[in-house]
Amino acid sequence: MVAFIGIDAGTSMVKAVAFDQSGQPLHTECRPVRLDIQDGRVEQDMDEVYGGVQDVVSALTQRVGRPALVGLTGQGDGVWLVDESGRAVRPAISWMDGRAHALVEEWSAAGVITSVFRRTGSAMFPGCPGPVLAWLDRHEPASLDAAASAVACKDMVFQRLTGVRATDVSDASMPFLDPRTRRYCDEVVAALGLTHRRGLLPTVSDPIAVGELASGAPIASGPYDLAACALGAGVTAPGDGLLIVGTCLAALVVTRELDLDGDPAGLHISTDRPGQWLRAMPAMVGTAALDWMLGIAGVSHTEVDALLEATPPGAHGVRVLPYFAPSGERAPFVEPRLRAEFTGVSLESSRGDLVRAVCEGIGFAARHCLQAAGLTGSLALCGGGTRSSAWAQLFADVLARPVRIAEGEVGARGAVLAAAARSGTELDAGVWTAPVEVVEPDPARAAFYAKAYEEHLDRLAVARALARAN
Template identity: 45%
Template sequence: MIVGVDVGTSVTKAQLVARDGRTGPAHEARSTLYTLPGNRVEQDMDEVIGTVVTVVRAAVADAAQFAPDEPVEALALTGQGDGLWLRDARGRPVGRALSWMDGRAAPVLEGWSADGTTDAVFRRTGAGMFPGAAGPLLAHLAAHEPERLAAAETAGYCVDALTQRFTGERTVDASDASVPFLDVSTRTYDDEALGLCGLSDWRGLLADPAPPGTLFGLLPKVAAELGLPAGLPVSAGPFDIPACGFGSGLEKTGQGNLIIGTTLACQVLAADPAPGSGEPAGMVLATPYADRYLRVMPAMIGTAGLDWLLGMLGVRIEELDALLAQSPYGAGGVTALPFLSTSGERAPFVDARARGRLDGLSPLTGRADLVRALCEAVAYSARHCLETLGVAGEITACGGGARSGEWGRIFAGVLGRDVHVREDAVGIRGAARVAWDALGTAPETPASSFARVSRADPEAVSYYEDGYHRYLDTLEKARQSW
């Protein structure tokens, strides 16, 4: 069995995954997200690592009862991507980690968008940058805190920060390294992309990506803390978006995956690294498999906006399905733009000024109509992302929002096809799959064994086809006024 760990933005989870597909109890620990003036969002790296130790120890304690005849074969890590986790030569933090939600570098990105830098980097690496990406954050620190960069040996990410602390290895997973400076076809950094961003002098801070299939050994001192044997193989990545894709069952090129979480991540498995059509947004990721890439649109919309609306209306999340069922297709004439992040939007377009809205209100509008309009708008955005990425096959879904059967039917109707839903431990399952592949031992049960399917109703498909094009028209006009 595998001990899987998923380090989220504020919650770290760990559980055992057996070869037959069973998962052990999920153990969670929260870490602090510091939201500060100047659109800064930070985390304490040592605190985050402490949460990992806590949940891994709890998961390991389940092993004897959970699968007494199976040994622990590896520790599989995944977690949040992007941001900037600066470390010194011993792997200690150089200040707090800058979250992927951090907005301090927005002025940098605005300048790069105006002078063509963003587009030029996108054409070279397929990475559409946003304020919380490593490129703008590095440039911001180079301009305002160069002494901090000078004190660091590594400018990395969450998962490789854990890996260095647990194994002593200075490394990075290719998926994390992909944004924004990696040539994903060669898995080497594009020096011209670095130069375009004015960061050539800081190239040494970027660790070289580990080759596909690399495993590291757990340090004795750390192993004792975790309750695991010294030298146990450690699989370090991919980060959470690709891990969820593989944990949901992405196997064939053209297949798509939706992660309906706090934010909405849309991804398509591809055989070549060319970015999808459209504006410089999203990313192309190297994966643990040398001949496969992920085209990704990590939109900022998702369940966070829904939570805000439900809170405003005094509705509990447990009431969501019943509420959606009370409103017909089209939400009684109410429509929405779902851009409810203070950071604006980053996929399938980048605009820090993007904001949400509700239209078509009347005295007949009820709470159910408002909620349905927002849920339909998120589904429209998902279709916008997936079509931009070039989806051509089966679509899977996971994340907290995927637990809603009614919302799942909205997604299926808008996308015009059935949506295959995997509900439990998806990121951890994906990390475990990568670990087993690196060990050369496949699990007995593939990740493509899904819990349920949200069916596409023909009437809904017909209605939402027109609704989607109205959404695109409204969006285009709104973008001109933001």
């Protein structure tokens, strides 16, 4: 049996999928990984993440034998400090971490955030490598002294698997990569006060790095999960977009234009195609917000569809600003102190009202991000949120456009396609990325949500002003 394995080391789950030659999934293995969240700090155990990768790959190879090719992707941003062998110097600091929020505010007031965006097209937020490294340099320099590299999640895994120390242009995009030269911008490193830590930045492999597993199977590393999902969903034409409804709510639009003069927001992810980028607006919280709400309400995921179908659009007046992350928001604006808000709640509000209001709030955030990213073409939808058919319909209604539901595990799928392109292996990308269905918007609900979205923006403007004042 010829099989291809895609590995996706995500924020809350490590997954690996074995595909056949036509992209049909043969077997899937998953292992949960923990997040240590306390006082705005979010960390992960690297050994647990790496052990999860080993487990899922071992389980799949027992089923399908040695794969013909392996592709690796994983969560981006944060800082994973490792020694020469790729082992942890300290726990990984997640992209969700908020400890550097004061530093981001300091840089914003001093114009550093805008200056960096003008060079790289990336607007820094507390959990991205620049602020985290600068925070560590100020408050925990011994960790940086002990480290050989400050890498991303997939880079740590790849080094442990193959011995190769490298990153790729997608993970390097935030915040140090010049998107025109595809190399680190030393002026940005200096602007963040990190010139003396420049040696921690791993080599940028362009094209993506390759190596071998212990079994002898070839493996390629990259791009990171957002860009891998775009490949796995077939979003490669300029103007087309992807909405990832995962732990993070990410809006991506393919572009051939660098907009470095606009408002600093989101990032430009460099791709395997020089001269083409993904304009990305990765909001901080997607399904994590719904998971929180379900836990508070005592509702299981299997009940979401029934609750959404039983509660009308507008959730009987309950509204949610869905900014639940302890580090605030990063797209389509940076507001470290912004937090979630519920309004219109009364003793008559039901669990269905609260769940629908959260889902609608996330839908409005998605519309905001896609508009800022410049969506003009078709839109694909992927991620755990697509398991709810009612929520997928809600997205189509809120966005007032058809959405193509991508085949499952698009990150792992995209990792295989990237590895195949790197190795010269012929796979039919059109067949691998065909949507499973297209969801059309309901005109009446779309009209209702168009007005509700404008009201959402008004409430958001007030909340942002209050966040900055506190």
